[in-house]
Amino acid sequence: MREVINARFDERYVEETLENGLHVVLWHKPDYEKSYFMMATPLGALDMEQVDAKGNRIQYPAGIAHFLEHKMFEDEEMDVMEQFSAMGANVNAFTSYQETCYYFSTSKDIEKPLELLLDFVQKLSISDASVEKEKGIIIQELHMYKQMSDTSLLMELFTSLFVKHPMRYDIGGDDASVQAITKEQLEDCYRRNYHPQRMLLVGVTAKDPRFVMEIIKRNQAKKQFPHIEIVERGYEEEPKTVARKEYRFEMDVSTPKHAIAYKLEGIADAKKRKQCEWAIALALDVMFTTLNPDYQKWMDEGIINDYFGYEVDLGNDYGFIVLYGETQKTQAFMELVEEHMKKLLDQKIDAACLEQLKRRYYGTMVRSLNRFDEIAISFMRSYFAGLDFYDSIELVSQITQADIDAALAHIDLEQKACVHLYPKKSKNS
Template sequence: MNKHVDKQLRMSRYTSILDNGLRVELLPMPGYHKTYAVMSADVGSVDTDFTLSDGSQVHLPAGTSHYLEHKLFEKKDHDAFDLFGKLGADSNAFTDFTRTAYLFSTTSKLHQCLDVLLDFVQDPYFTPALVNKERGIIASEIRMYQDQPSERLYMGMMGNLYPNDPMHNDIAGTVRSIQQITADDLYQLYDAFYQPANMSLLVVGKLDPEQTMEWISDNQSRKEFRPGYQRPSSLKIADPSGHDVIASGQVKMPVHRSSVMVGLRGVQQFENGRERLKYRLSAELLLALLFDENSDNFLKLYNQGIIDDTFGYQFEMQRGFHFACFSTSTDKDDQFIDSVRQILDQADKELISSRQQFNMIKRAWLGRLIGLLDSPETVAERFAGKLYDNALLTDEIACLKGISIDDLSSVINQLIKPGHLTTYKVLRQN
């Protein structure tokens, strides 16, 4: 087990890659009473088409990863949620585009909770009857999201940005696609991606690192896994240049006020996760500089009635793709679109005169990230596994310190391309 000490932040990190390939990260936080554990698999909703190591091709229905996440808790004679409950622990799981995670929090019985987590994730039990039982639940979840204007706005924008890629599908799939999912599909996805070498386990908070690592190692030594695992190749972008972006789209819904979203697709590729992390932080700093509520751009648009308190922006980065988006509820949707375009087009000029604002925003962000270290839950939830080469919050802080205003200029040159921009509107029905 390797130990790394961040002397400035006074935190120790313990890392070990077990014989079966599972990467274990331990971050003890003395003085805290709660412990969080997150077990992640490098697979998500976009991994529907992939090639196995023997060259065979696999195609699965949209929503299979999310479906598997739901069913993995349920076993032949028990449900993992119930086991956590009996131990006094809270448990949950989530699926995003490129990652699936299973987690728990506890103030006691850490050993038993770790065993439950490792055992239920590494012991799949899928039957036709259990799979069929879930269809109505997930279909209701999908329909609920389809009735939400914000979800329709976001997925409409994604459909425009990635019309020929799986990102245009909801993470849960569609009502039609989930009808096609079988128990065999779940086993096929599980066998391809839920191998220890494609997974990681992070434990944060109250823990003894030596003892905790011993518990995890003992659990894994009692199990057999496929030797020589090779992760399937997946998510090949249909048009890496981004020329297939659809310029605009809209839908009408029974809403009180129309809303609009502008999406900007990035096409920059990265050789490693730490480059990806630096790019993401630089892009987020750039967007804050241009659109934060204290910026001149925000105040101008707000005073003109083009945006209101519903305005928001975000930068999303996942394995193989990334994008920025900007949204608001407004009666001046075309003016909002034109204003966002103009701000992005003039970003390089604004950056020249914004060195002081950059330093202020960067210091504020550093303070915010350092403050997040007080929360074991946040430290655990920000861990993105292989996406950023297993970077923890402490690594984010170190990376952010090294970012200069020139890095923001590079993001402008790489990200802001007029042909990669789309708009989507949710309009009020008359």
């Protein structure tokens, strides 16, 4: 068991890879009553194709990771959620594009809920009948999300950006892909991706790490896991061009919503990728927040409102910048974004302003070390990306103007997709 101490942040954790391959990280927070534990696998919505060590390619329907998340809570002998509740613990799970995570929090004894977390995540019990029943539940869930304007806007944007990449699918898949999922595929996907060698357990607790580690080791010693071929996400080369440049649709909204996205190439090196993402985010902050003297004017003229925002997301094989707004002044909004994205590529950030922004982001990340869920999720994502957790925190404070220049050179303004959501026209109009 290795102890990692960071004197600068006054934080410590221990970590150990168990004999079965499960990597355990226990973050010690002696001054807190609450405990938080998360078990995660790097199986996400992007894993529609996986490649094993022998080069065999395994294909899965879109949404299989999310489907598995649903089925993990199914147990013929007990109601998993009720069991956690009876122990005074709150349990939940989520599937993202990159990972699937199961977690619980409690202010009471941790031993029983921790045992239960390990047991239910390391056991899949499904039948053909239960899989067929779940399809209807998931499709109903997907249809519910489609009624949400922001979700629909984002999904249409991803459909516009990507030609082949799995990002063009909803995390839950679609009606056809969900219907195509079989019991055998779920079991195969589970076997390959929920093996201890693929998984990470992060605990944030006041309990003595040695005591907690013994609970975990005793639990794991009782179980046998078959040998597996380690799999990696498969990749298909994505064209640099967008799938469609412009798309319009209607929903029950009162004000039109617009999203403009610029397609970026992914960056394989995790540290360079994170550095580039931070650099672009800092540049966007200077151009599209109150740091820009014109920002209040845009608000006053109704070109933007409080809904206005932007994001940058870079993966190892995809990337995009998206700016979105809610306004009746469609043309003015489009022109504003296009004009200032051009200015963005040439901007030099005032040194004092850059330091202020870096300190703001750095401070936010340091404060997140008091949030147990933030610690677990951030550590998990750094671990699966192959990044040192503390290095990923320090990265933003090291960004220079040269880094920003290099990151902005990554942007091709020609590879742009626009999506417009308008209110439904009344039958009388």
